[in-house]
Amino acid sequence: MDGHDHWLREIEPELDGELSLAARAALARHLVSCAHCAGARASHLEVRAALASAAGDRHARTFPQAPAVRTRTLAVLATVVLLAGAGLGWALHARWGGPGGGDLEASRAAIVVR
Amino acid sequence: MLLGAPQETPSRVTYAIEVVRAAAGSRRSLAAGRVSGPQETALRLALRSDSAEVEALFTVEPGLDTTVTLAGRFFTRRLFGRSRRGLPLWEQDDYQRTATIPWGRVARVYPFGPPRRQAADSLWIEIAVMREPAGGETRPDEAVTLADSVLELRLEAVTRPRRAVVVLTLVRGDSASAPRTLDLVVEAPARAVELAVGAQGARRLEVGLARPEPPRAARERALALDADVVCLRVGEPGTARPLRVLCGRLNNVARKLPLDGTDTLVATLARPGPR
Numbered sequence: 261m262d263g264h265d266h267w268l269r270e271i272e273p274e275l276d277g278e279l280s281l282a283a284r285a286a287l288a289r290h291l292v293s294c295a296h297c298a299g300a301r302a303s304h305l306e307v308r309a310a311l312a313s314a315a316g317d318r319h320a321r322t323f324p325q326a327p328a329v330r331t332r333t334l335a336v337l338a339t340v341v342l343l344a345g346a347g348l349g350w351a352l353h354a355r356w357g358g359p360g361g362g363d364l365e366a367s368r369a370a371i372v373v374r
Numbered sequence: 375m376l377l378g379a380p381q382e383t384p385s386r387v388t389y390a391i392e393v394v395r396a397a398a399g400s401r402r403s404l405a406a407g408r409v410s411g412p413q414e415t416a417l418r419l420a421l422r423s424d425s426a427e428v429e430a431l432f433t434v435e436p437g438l439d440t441t442v443t444l445a446g447r448f449f450t451r452r453l454f455g456r457s458r459r460g461l462p463l464w465e466q467d468d469y470q471r472t473a474t475i476p477w478g479r480v481a482r483v484y485p486f487g488p489p490r491r492q493a494a495d496s497l498w499i500e501i502a503v504m505r506e507p508a509g510g511e512t513r514p515d516e517a518v519t520l521a522d523s524v525l526e527l528r529l530e531a532v533t534r535p536r537r538a539v540v541v542l543t544l545v546r547g548d549s550a551s552a553p554r555t556l557d558l559v560v561e562a563p564a565r566a567v568e569l570a571v572g573a574q575g576a577r578r579l580e581v582g583l584a585r586p587e588p589p590r591a592a593r594e595r596a597l598a599l600d601a602d603v604v605c606l607r608v609g610e611p612g613t614a615r616p617l618r619v620l621c622g623r624l625n626n627v628a629r630k631l632p633l634d635g636t637d638t639l640v641a642t643l644a645r646p647g648p649r
Contacts, residue, residue, distance in 0.1 A: 364467075369428065369448050371473040372482045
């Protein structure tokens with residue numbers, strides 16, 4: 261098995277298109293003569309196809325990557341969430357918050373001389 | 375006293391109180407009462423309903439002209455709601471209000487704040503403060519009439535006693551001395567008293583009355599709930615420091631005060647009779 265480790269490690273980068281042409285050629289040459297490594301490459305491809313199908317794209321040509329979230333978008337989202345939370349907290353406090361809503365002085369006794 | 379100086383006539387102060395509810399243009403008296411007493415008499419008022427309690431101590435300060443300053447220290451509690459365990463939650467408040475009014479003029483006290491402009495009904499307490507010559511009458515008196523059982527109104531005259539009647543008995547084993555009645559002035563120098571128990575000899579004591587320390591609780595202090603409490607200081611003759619101190623209300627209840635040895639002093643504190 262130890263002789264295949266190098267080629268098994270090369271399969272993933274090769275499928276991602278990260279290997280040089282020379283490395284790809286060497287891997288292809290090895291796969292012709294090695295059923296074990298060829299089977300491993302086929303398994304990698306089947307896993308990727310299953311994930312693409314689960315993501316809703318059965319005819320994907322490449323492995324679906326997680327969309328990159330831009331920092332600016334993230335900041336806007338965080339601000340919106342914070343404002344919504346503050347607004348909701350304010351509304352809930354006004355409705356069910358601490359005792360004695362309203363002006364304290366207005367609820368206190370007053371002496372009026374007419 | 376300076377000859378020719380104007381002598382101030384002792385006067386009595388009277389608080390006339392009426393609890394009024396107004397709804398749909400009609401006015402209805404729920405309760406009324408009257409409290410009067412010497413000039414320094416204060417009015418302790420308690421108004422309770424199912425959802426609110428108002429306690430107040432009103433005092434008056436005569437002005438130089440025909441006016442009087444009415445000061446009220448309020449303690450209010452309002453039912454806010456119920457806890458998750460079903461127990462009532464109360465909101466408590468403490469504050470002071472003053473107003474200067476002519477003698478005899480009615481002042482309205484809105485216990486739960488002035489009514490809103492278009493409120494359907496409102497409730498207030500009318501208080502008029504009058505002054506008249508005492509004419510030798512020194513005891514406070516109270517009267518209250520309830521017209522609606524939904525409301526509970528309590529009116530009390532609050533005066534701090536200047537004198538008290540103290541009945542002393544010395545108990546030694548199975549024997550007791552004859553009761554000795556003393557008319558003591560509060561904060562006056564101590565007086566010597568001799569109590570004889572059978573043939574075993576007499577015991578000399580010095581007794582005096584003092585006012586108690588102010589209560590620790592703010593409510594008790596503000597509403598003067600200790601107004602009729604005095605402290606009997608008992609000491610040996612010739613010693614400045616009292617042997618024992620007994621504090622109690624002037625309510626004719628006999629209280630036992632163990633002295634050193636086998637002696638026990640039984641003291642009854644009461645208000646003095648009218649002069």
